[in-house]
Amino acid sequence: MATCLGDAMFPQAVKATVKLLRRLGHEVVFPEGQTCCGQMHVNTGYLREAVPLVRHHVDVFEPVAHGEWDAVVAPSGSCTGCVRHQHAMVARRAGDDALAERAEAVAGRTYELSELLVDVLGVTDVGAYYPHRVTYHPTCHSLRMLRVADKPLQLLREVRGLELVELPDAEVCCGFGGTFAVKNGETSTAMLADKMRNVLDTRAEVCTAGDSSCLMHIGGGLGRLRTGVRTVHLAEILASTEATQTPAAAGSPGGVRDEPAETQQ
């Protein structure tokens, strides 16, 4: 499950997820019919409009409920949260109990990346190497909707060369909140300011998280102010190895980046 944002804006997180899981010996399938889980619609109050999105998602990912695949994984806490905690509700509210049951079957086998690695695959050392000073922001939906707790930190602690710095007030929202960041842009920015202050206080060069959306927000602020801190998805760190080019050359959206985008392939 690439997620619409991962597909369109942050394919590097999707590619990293694929690379990582393959390195760990798993077969990865990318259902090409996939589009979007409907989270934006649900969380903006368009519950009726979200029904076709939920139905489409269930149609595409239902093979997992029939045992064709073992699990669905998304490099996103909030998209996984929407599938697990909202899809059935949206279907039931629309009076479609059959869809709700199918959605629950898919949701029961849908995992956020750190959950899949730690809970399902039972691995914390994924063989990654990432020689950088990193701080981790636990995204709200991974933390309070999925309860991933310290799984991402367990994974990061095993990464060779990685200097992990604790983020002060880590569990406070960065202010993204989907359309909240636009509908209440100023309040969102006030929240982001405090998150950025805490990130900068860590003197980390990289802020990581399990959601590209929150990273787009934090990175969008850090980049605007030319702070010299970049945002990198957890999957990208876990996919990195000694053979990986240092990120100064590769860069990442949101942080400071002087090269033209064309070199970012």
Add this chain to the structure above:
Amino acid sequence: MSTTHLGMPAVRDDSRDTGLPTHSPAGQGNLRGATSFPKAAQAKLADTQLRRNLGKATGIIRGKRAGVVGELDDWEELRLAGSAIKADVMARLPELLEQLEANVTARGGHVHWARDADEANRIVADLVRATGADEVVKVKSMATQETGLNEALAEQGIAAWETDLAELIVQLGHDAPSHILVPAIHRNRSEIREIFLREMPNVDPALSDEPRELAMAARAHLRRKFLTAKVAVSGANFAVADTGTLSVVESEGNGRMCLTLPDTLITLMGVEKLVPTFSDLEVFLQLLPRSSTGERMNPYTSTWTGVTPGDGPQEFHLVLLDNGRSAVLADEDGRSALHCIRCSACLNVCPVYERVGGHAYGSVYPGPIGAVLSPMLTGISGPDDPNASLPYASSLCGACFDACPVRIDIPNLLVQQRAASVESHPRPTAQDLALKAAAVAMSSPGRFTAAEKGLALGRLVAGRKGRISSLPWPMSHWTDSRDVPAPPAETARQWWARTGGHEDGNDDGQGGRS
């Protein structure tokens, strides 16, 4: 949607009885602001003193709460118990209310039923006038703030004196409460000193901003009121159906003075404040103080049952307030909002509340619970209704649910009320059209892929900088403070179609960073 009805056994008015539970009527009480949340928040965000006061105060309360909650190893069980008791109350509210009425009456109290704010205010004013008094002392009460009782009494020539210290600060400052528990949380001690010097009769002009001195000044001021007032008005934290007992929990003892010294006590209480049995208080008297003030036990817990001859007020009136609660109860998905025990823990942990304060919400119920309860009580009349913006006053971060002592799933209620907001639109708004179009585009891979072709435009806008720093409205609300990265040259699906998920030469060994 179920059709649960409260039933109002003491009030019969067929001309108003439509058979359907009604929302709190427009033009009454203090559940609606005049401006939308984003607009109101804009001004508050710029108030640096407010930001400092709120950040400091909520930080302290959060720390205290975390400490006393953390020391209980059965906290989660207590939350479950609190939630279960409240769910039971809502499931049989009419029956329990009649039981309460019978028990209060049997112990010498009088029960009145108020369908809305105006009716409640009228009942209270008539009761006060019947005593011949022209002033009342008040225990801090959200229900009377909700109905705007003080203003209604003033219109009848009755002065209402707030005796809770924070409520007194708000009243003397001609201000409005901004927090359920700490109504003057937006004020610091220097501002309080200035208010006292300006507004308090006979205050020592040398008053400093030491908390003790401020409290002493308030005490001297209030003692005069306690000793002369014949009538007190209170709210209630709990009402026990099986005994007819009312309870107020507080910190200062001023409430205890009001509840015991005057001849007449009038209590205005929302109908949802019930618990079935006296022993249920055991659960809530653990949950409430730890969640609200961050104390193991609040200093003063007063309970009274009807009238006790020769001890305390000899006349007791209980006014039961609906004011939209029946409408909330009728909403099966939303009725858990009525479980709220007004502890304000959700306000103190809310990153939105902490930055904008309570006034931005317009209603006397601010913060996460207010953002759902206010529109649920009033209903949402359309896109221009200020309460339509309240459910969006949240990033859905979920901190409120974790803090709620009765486990109200506030994030889910916020989503449900957003849906109520969207569905109140008589004609599609620009946002409606955009989201409907997006839903069509995103529910088919072909259409979605076609829409992704538009990303090339983003790359063009980003240019050689690789970032977009300015976009037209409404996305300008994003780019005002945040860049947007240039879209990638290749989407993930294009990459998969091209490589089958195997990195190409350029990507090899780049750790997934494209």
